[in-house]
Amino acid sequence: MESETQLLTTAEAVQKSGATILRGGAFKPRTSPYEFQGLGARGLKLLAKARRETGLSIITELLSEEHAELVAEYTDIIQIGTRNAQNFQLLIAAAKTGKPVLLKRGLSMKIEEWLLAGEYVLAHGNRNLMFCERGIRTFETYTRNTLDLSTIPIIKQESHLPIVIDPSQGAGRADLVVAMCKGAVAMGADALLIEVHPNPAEAWSDGAQQVTLEGFARLMDELKPFIAAAGRE
Amino acid sequence: MESETQLLTTAEAVQKSGATILRGGAFKPRTSPYEFQGLGARGLKLLAKARRETGLSIITELLSEEHAELVAEYTDIIQIGTRNAQNFQLLIAAAKTGKPVLLKRGLSMKIEEWLLAGEYVLAHGNRNLMFCERGIRTFETYTRNTLDLSTIPIIKQESHLPIVIDPSQGAGRADLVVAMCKGAVAMGADALLIEVHPNPAEAWSDGAQQVTLEGFARLMDELKPFIAAAGRE
């Protein structure tokens, strides 16, 4: 999320292509304090506007216990990011808002640890928990991370909760996203989280992994036969 | 491969379910010198018998330069295993037999290194090279290895060569094999390598990752819609 125009253009385009939820980063966790840190509270208001104009639900990341109430006021789903996947106080704060929580897997989190981090949400009375696989850190350098699609059958075996796949962070390369999505759908993923930008070459962060608006529309078409084969709608 | 009965029973069953190639381990690379090391030359003869009786092609692993001629005499395809993926002398010996070579990815081999190991086959005049992803070693302990399905689009981008997926070694758990195969097919894998045993509970090695004959038949059925969705036969 960089500006009102960029956000609304993207929201309208992905809504037309069939997306039902919009993820936008208002508060962004950046490896360096000298990088772009997100639009903050102003970003939350932009997300609310995008919801009004498109009917899309909203998901955004919670970075600080102190923002829990503010973020919950605007968003439909709270994302807990990779770097905070074992920030248990933040998980508790998110749980207590009552909003559904999407828990990204930590960079080198064992599946058992991920399930146990999720227990921090459940144990504080919030049953609306989703897991999101976004690639683990390995020695491989061709991709940004190694997307572990085995998490799909495993989360389904070990829990009754939805599993979301994020191939954009997983691969770190837009040219691999289509194939990753096909695999995820075939294996039973409940949702896909795909980074889209009207002009990836000018994105303020992570441009290499962002799909264009046209690319997203094509992707949604190409997924149809795999959605059907998986017996989903 | 443990005995004639076990091999022929398996070969006939998988052939009926639609398999076209039979992989059997005559020489087996075992982590410990005190484990079962395979049937050796007698195993090669059993594989030849299975081929005569079922019409299946044969693939088996080459472990030693000294066996290159012997193995090539019996097999249709030579497998270079994970532990020998950068045993360049063995790759050259396999290449020189003129038989197609299936090169498994090393446990912590970068994709670039894998492609370069394949160059040892190509540079010695053998153009019939296949890559086989079988999972990489990570910190995760729920699965035996982490199957890296991103190799499917990557090998297709970086080469003109076939990519084979081995979900049995990749997951190390029979209960994950079906989902893994669906994902691999959807992403464009050219072949699947699946471990099958008439009675996995009594297998002499790796029982936990072996599918039953009935399980294999069901799997082949369940894959059909995904093969169709991927536009393959």
Place this chain on the structure above:
Amino acid sequence: MESETQLLTTAEAVQKSGATILRGGAFKPRTSPYEFQGLGARGLKLLAKARRETGLSIITELLSEEHAELVAEYTDIIQIGTRNAQNFQLLIAAAKTGKPVLLKRGLSMKIEEWLLAGEYVLAHGNRNLMFCERGIRTFETYTRNTLDLSTIPIIKQESHLPIVIDPSQGAGRADLVVAMCKGAVAMGADALLIEVHPNPAEAWSDGAQQVTLEGFARLMDELKPFIAAAGRE
């Protein structure tokens, strides 16, 4: 930190053996919400008592932005733990207390990312930053983590800041701690963080990696020639 007796016994013993700082976990980050979570505020008071009685400085972990003031009131040094190494809001909250900050390396944190996480402390005006290597997550299962001692010369090359080594978490085995400490001292570590318990077999957590009081005294003796060889006091 389990009880007043256990804490004071340990504090007195390690002080006699030559320790100068006492680390105690008042708030404990536990993988599961159903494990012992620490004594909380009561633990902070016990640490203050241990300081009064022994003259040791105190270090304890900050888990939540909301506790920053409370923890700073009692402790001499604030620890940011492995799971929060990229919890940037917590780093900022710790920095703002003005207390020295000890930043543990994340489980799979690249050294560059660690230095940049440290920048969140420095950029908020707090110059008293220490790095603490506590082992990274690898495929090895003999040790709990792989202690990366190369961080000692690297942190010294890339910064002017102290580097602390934690062999207890690094190895996860008390029987390896002595050798690890010798190596760390020889390589120029500025401090060691060693887990000690009067009776490791009955510890409420991580018993396998805790050294006895006698073991700690012996260790301090055995390190003397290496401290001298390294030209330190």
Place this chain on the structure above:
Amino acid sequence: MESETQLLTTAEAVQKSGATILRGGAFKPRTSPYEFQGLGARGLKLLAKARRETGLSIITELLSEEHAELVAEYTDIIQIGTRNAQNFQLLIAAAKTGKPVLLKRGLSMKIEEWLLAGEYVLAHGNRNLMFCERGIRTFETYTRNTLDLSTIPIIKQESHLPIVIDPSQGAGRADLVVAMCKGAVAMGADALLIEVHPNPAEAWSDGAQQVTLEGFARLMDELKPFIAAAGRE
């Protein structure tokens, strides 16, 4: 090993600085078939000449079962390299020569697998086995590999065999070698394997990790207090 002059200059210099064994690569395992592959048989003769002129013992790598006799004729110790650490046929061939075997750890080899690979040497009647830690493959990119110095106490606990440390491959950076050597010596390493080159900037391979002749002499001096502290000669 690039030329007679380069080898003999290096051999004489390291011998004067106190080295007792000379490692030279006659047959080199290279990731790509298009890189320099070593001098082969001519290299073995150069090593023999260096031994005659300096009195140093010789260690060189065996890459192929077919060269086992040839290599054993020239060398005092046979090295089995990282990429062949689980090439069990090569281990058996090396064992059968009767020469001492130095077994490098594989890139992602668990310590248990390393010990079991060593069993292939012992089980074939050769008791002169040494383990050589040379870094494992992790996600870290600052160093080429992560040198796992915990292997020193572990190999001593689990076996009666010597453990050798290779900080040159381990770090992949000459500027870290001195610190790594100090740590290894302090922890009880039985030998160090250090890459030396008269002019690293012009080395045909791995220049960044090679120490100069003067650097090696200084290193040997700097290690003396740590050797003394460790109670070794």
